[in-house]
Amino acid sequence: MTDGDLGAQVQAWVDANWDRSLTVREWWLRLADAGYAYPTWPVGLGGSGAPRRDAMTVAAVLARNEVIGPPVGAMAATLAAPTLLEHATEEQRMELVRPIATGEAAWCQLFSEPGSGSDLASVGTRAVRDGDEWVVSGQKVWNSSADSADFGMLLARTDVDVPKHAGLTYFVIDMQQPGIEVRPLRQMNGAANFCEVFLTEARVRGGHVIGDVNGGWRVAQSTLFHERNSVAGGGLPGLVMARSGSRGDLDRTVSEVLDRAREVAKARKSPIRAGAVPVKLMIELAQKSGVSGDPVIRQELARYVSQVRVNGWTMRRSGAAGGKLTGADGSIAKLTTARICQESRDLSYRIVGARGMLAGRVSPLEGDLQTVNLASPGNRLGGGTDEIQLNLLGERALGLPREPSTDKDVPYRDLRVGTQAAGPA
Numbered sequence: 001m002t003d004g005d006l007g008a009q010v011q012a013w014v015d016a017n018w019d020r021s022l023t024v025r026e027w028w029l030r031l032a033d034a035g036y037a038y039p040t041w042p043v044g045l046g047g048s049g050a051p052r053r054d055a056m057t058v059a060a061v062l063a064r065n066e067v068i069g070p071p072v073g074a075m076a077a078t079l080a081a082p083t084l085l086e087h088a089t090e091e092q093r094m095e096l097v098r099p100i101a102t103g104e105a106a107w108c109q110l111f112s113e114p115g116s117g118s119d120l121a122s123v124g125t126r127a128v129r130d131g132d133e134w135v136v137s138g139q140k141v142w143n144s145s146a147d148s149a150d151f152g153m154l155l156a157r158t159d160v161d162v163p164k165h166a167g168l169t170y171f172v173i174d175m176q177q178p179g180i181e182v183r184p185l186r187q188m189n190g191a192a193n194f195c196e197v198f199l200t201e202a203r204v205r206g207g208h209v210i211g212d213v214n215g216g217w218r219v220a221q222s223t224l225f226h227e228r229n230s231v232a233g234g235g236l237p238g239l240v241m242a243r244s245g246s247r248g249d250l251d252r253t254v255s256e257v258l259d260r261a262r263e264v265a266k267a268r269k270s271p272i273r274a275g276a277v278p279v280k281l282m283i284e285l286a287q288k289s290g291v292s293g294d295p296v297i298r299q300e301l302a303r304y305v306s307q308v309r310v311n312g313w314t315m316r317r318s319g320a321a322g323g324k325l326t327g328a329d330g331s332i333a334k335l336t337t338a339r340i341c342q343e344s345r346d347l348s349y350r351i352v353g354a355r356g357m358l359a360g361r362v363s364p365l366e367g368d369l370q371t372v373n374l375a376s377p378g379n380r381l382g383g384g385t386d387e388i389q390l391n392l393l394g395e396r397a398l399g400l401p402r403e404p405s406t407d408k409d410v411p412y413r414d415l416r417v418g419t420q421a422a423g424p425a
């Protein structure tokens with residue numbers, strides 16, 4: 001089928017199915033059953049096994065019609081689903097992937113711990129078998145959207161007598177249970193996008209181990225791969241987003257969600273959301289601040305525009321190659337995007353001068369500039385720090401030797417890493 005034929009087919013489907021009196025739940029069900037929620041996913045799970053190119057055509061038609069976009073579910077569609085499609089059993093896929101496509105489940109990622117971030121294999125949260133179930137105790141941190149998640153992708157230690165990479169298991173844990181306490185963390189820009197999560201004898205249901213017991217490192221690598229690559233994605237303008245999961249918008253009508261989105265858009269005076277200031281806005285900011293004739297600012301602006309453009313082209317090339325351009329496409333995307341965010345912060349502060357010290361609605365771009373700039377260091381950390389991306393790039397794209405490791409063959413219990421670093425109490 002040509003792109004044109006597919007586009008016409010999707011348009012006819014939208015004309016027949018988009019109805020503003022539907023609930024979000026009903027709309028997402030229709031989208032999933034038609035295979036248009038995530039076209040590359042298998043039939044029955046929200047897709048039709050279509051190639052990536054077809055998925056882009058479907059998304060473009062949906063965006064053109066300004067309908068509610070497919071459910072994202074925080075980390076559900078970008079990280080959990082692709083990991084499950086690669087590593088879960090048929091039964092687990094039916095149970096866990098379909099609710100992502102129909103918006104019934106939102107997910108978070110429970111990997112990092114207070115003593116384990118870059119050295120993720122050192123996580124110390126313990127999971128102990130109890131019949132068919134597992135009992136989990138420990139602490140996770142920096143877990144985005146954990147306060148609205150139904151499920152968590154949990155990496156926990158199941159064997160301390162083997163080296164650190166070999167004693168980890170990948171679980172799916174129900175977030176809404178008595179053994180889990182989620183505390184949102186307030187950031188310096190006032191938002192609370194991520195949480196710390198305390199697990200005290202929390203339970204993992206039988207059948208919710210993904211991959212092999214003690215084979216969790218391999219599964220976690222998939223999630224991390226998709227996390228790096230998800231930076232290169234980005235939504236299509238036009239699609240309206242609704243919240244998935246039991247705490248989301250499922251039982252609201254699509255018109256309620258559209259009205260809400262319109263109100264939010266009307267209340268906002270500036271088009272920046274997160275990440276970096278768009279090129280056009282940065283130039284306008286320089287003009288309005290009376291510095292667009294300053295030779296140094298002009299030079300910086302030209303550099304910024306070039307970086308953003310080149311990055312956009314690189315992302316598109318990488319997207320077209322299915323993330324297989326260099327062997328480390330996700331790391332390149334993450335690194336360059338993080339760098340642009342830092343450039344954006346520095347250049348915009350230079351442009352607005354002392355006004356950059358202000359916060360709130362009296363400050364530049366109604367306070368949005370400060371909110372985004374204060375969050376910019378996070379782009380260098382989340383999904384693996386810049387230094388870790390450089391290591392991956394060196395090893396996987398350039399073929400450089402691996403970073404030396406002295407603990408590869410030492411049983412976890414003998415290591416002083418992660419939360420064990422402080423030694424026995």
Ligand SMILES: Cc1cc2nc3c(=O)[nH]c(=O)nc-3n(C[C@H](O)[C@H](O)[C@H](O)COP(=O)(O)OP(=O)(O)OC[C@H]3O[C@@H](n4cnc5c(N)ncnc54)[C@H](O)[C@@H]3O)c2cc1C
Binds near residue numbers: 403
């Ligand atoms: C916005 C945001 C969202 C996040 N969301 C999640 C989430 O949803 N779920 C989750 O589990 N985690 C999440 N994280 C946590 C994130 O994955 C970790 O912050 C990250 O992996 C770094 O770990 P760390 O903070 O412990 O720093 P550390 O690992 O302690 O690193 C400290 C410094 O040392 C450097 N360093 C460490 N090891 C090396 C090395 N081998 N070579 C060179 N330099 C090195 C690092 O680059 C860094 O500069 C999020 C973080 C942020 C900022």
